[in-house]
Amino acid sequence: MTDQDYPDPRYLISAQELSDRLGSVTLLDLRPAEDFALGLIEGSRHLDLYGVSLNDSSEAPLNAFLAIFRTLFGARGVTPDTPVVVYDHESGERAARAVWLLAVLGHPDVRILDGGTQAWTESGRALVRLTQAPAPADPAKAPPTPPPFKANLNPDLLATRFDVHRAIGDADTVIVDVRRESEYRGTEKRARRAGTIPGAVHVFWRDHLDETGAFRRPDEIRQLYAANGVTPDKTVIPVCQGGYRSANTFLALKSLGYPRVRNYVSSWGEWGNRDDSSIVIPASGK
Numbered sequence: 001m002t003d004q005d006y007p008d009p010r011y012l013i014s015a016q017e018l019s020d021r022l023g024s025v026t027l028l029d030l031r032p033a034e035d036f037a038l039g040l041i042e043g044s045r046h047l048d049l050y051g052v053s054l055n056d057s058s059e060a061p062l063n064a065f066l067a068i069f070r071t072l073f074g075a076r077g078v079t080p081d082t083p084v085v086v087y088d089h090e091s092g093e094r095a096a097r098a099v100w101l102l103a104v105l106g107h108p109d110v111r112i113l114d115g116g117t118q119a120w121t122e123s124g125r126a127l128v129r130l131t132q133a134p135a136p137a138d139p140a141k142a143p144p145t146p147p148p149f150k151a152n153l154n155p156d157l158l159a160t161r162f163d164v165h166r167a168i169g170d171a172d173t174v175i176v177d178v179r180r181e182s183e184y185r186g187t188e189k190r191a192r193r194a195g196t197i198p199g200a201v202h203v204f205w206r207d208h209l210d211e212t213g214a215f216r217r218p219d220e221i222r223q224l225y226a227a228n229g230v231t232p233d234k235t236v237i238p239v240c241q242g243g244y245r246s247a248n249t250f251l252a253l254k255s256l257g258y259p260r261v262r263n264y265v266s267s268w269g270e271w272g273n274r275d276d277s278s279i280v281i282p283a284s285g286k
Contacts (some may be wrong), residue, residue, distance in 0.1 A: 005218055006255040010098060012215065013085055013111040015123040025083045028076060030094040031117070039127030041087065041113075042106070044075045049098055053242045055273065057266040059159035065265075068150040069101050080107060080151045087113035087120075090213025093205070096248035099257060100263055104158050106151030112251060115214035122212075157250070159237045159262035161270055168198050168278060173235040176228075178205035178249045179268070183241070186281045190241055191272025195279040197239060201228045202282070205238075205245040208252045221252050235260040241268045 018041075020024070027044040029036050038045045049072065054065045078084055084107060088095035088176075102110040113120065117127060153226050159167075167173040177200040182188035184202045186195040196202070208221045215221065228237055236253055238246035243265050250263040271277045 010101055010109070010255070011103070011111055011251045012114045012255050014114055015119045015125065018113055019125060022081070025085045026076070027076070028084060028086045028098060030086055030088050030092075030098050030134045035089065037113050037130045039117070039129060042128045043118070045074060045097070047076050049101075050094055053119055053269060055270050057162075057270055062160065062265065066105065066153070067148070070105060070150065073102060074146050074148040077146055078102070078107070078149045079282055080149075083109040083111070085111050085113055088116045090116040090118055090192040091209060091248070092116060092213065093244035094250050097244045099248040100157065100250050104154055105149060106154050107149075107237045108151070108275070115212060118212060119214055141196050156260075157179055157262060159264045161266065161274070163262065164197060164239070164271070165278070166235060167235070167237055173237065174230050176236060176249060178229055178238050178240050178245050180204065182220055183268070184282065184283065191268055193277070193279055195272075195281045197271065198278050198280045200239065201230065203228050203230065203249070205240065206247050208249070215252060215255070218234045218256055220254050222256055225253065232256075235262065237262050237264055239264045239267050239271070245268045
């Protein structure tokens with residue numbers, strides 16, 4: 001899929017466009033370290049954010065959580081002045097979460113490589129092997145650690161548990177549970193409590209990806225979500241277990257031009273472990 005196929009392609013970039021822009025973007029590889037070591041897009045910097053999660057979206061923990069990511073992104077040389085492209089082995093949940101986090105932190109131009117390294121190599125482009133740079137002879141001459149990434153926070157792209165509580169029963173908001181159906185229906189338990197948020201519709205996050213792991217055609221994605229009542233006139237809050245899979249849904253909808261999409265940062269890792277959360281067990285069948 002090319003960027004021009006999307007009404008608002010700001011969060012997606014094709015292998016062709018990335019190839020044309022190599023050297024003018026900051027490249028972040030979000031795959032596990034062992035995959036990065038075996039082959040990367042030339043010029044990439046490795047950053048594995050998997051496991052850095054939040055289980056309390058109240059103000060103080062949330063601010064501390066975002067501060068961690070400012071430091072991690074800054075340490076990889078991310079600045080607001082240079083476009084950032086993030087990739088995974090596909091249009092995956094790891095890369096999607098990093099793109100969403102940078103958007104929340106206010107980066108003006110951050111994108112996911114649609115189809116990831118699979119799309120890169122299938123287009124005839126090569127991955128290169130990691131080479132180890134020599135350590136400075138004098139530790140005092142080692143380059144300084146870059147400062148934390150700083151931009152203007154964009155909280156409208158993020159939802160907390162308080163936003164989700166207010167969204168229940170709100171006709172202008174739709175909560176989308178993007179987890180596996182077994183998680184949604186409570187037969188697979190990954191928190192102290194199982195089930196879903198009252199009123200949430202279920203659209204599995206991988207349903208908007210094709211068999212190669214790239215985003216489907218825009219008309220197919222639009223039809224998928226509209227058929228489940230997820231339309232651009234509503235505020236949309238995607239939910240998963242820890243904000244990874246739901247970040248992928250965030251990118252799919254934002255790239256279609258949906259104006260109000262707010263990824264639930266803590267998702268079921270918070271909601272399903274609290275006693276004050278409203279939870280239902282959906283009936284079988286959609």
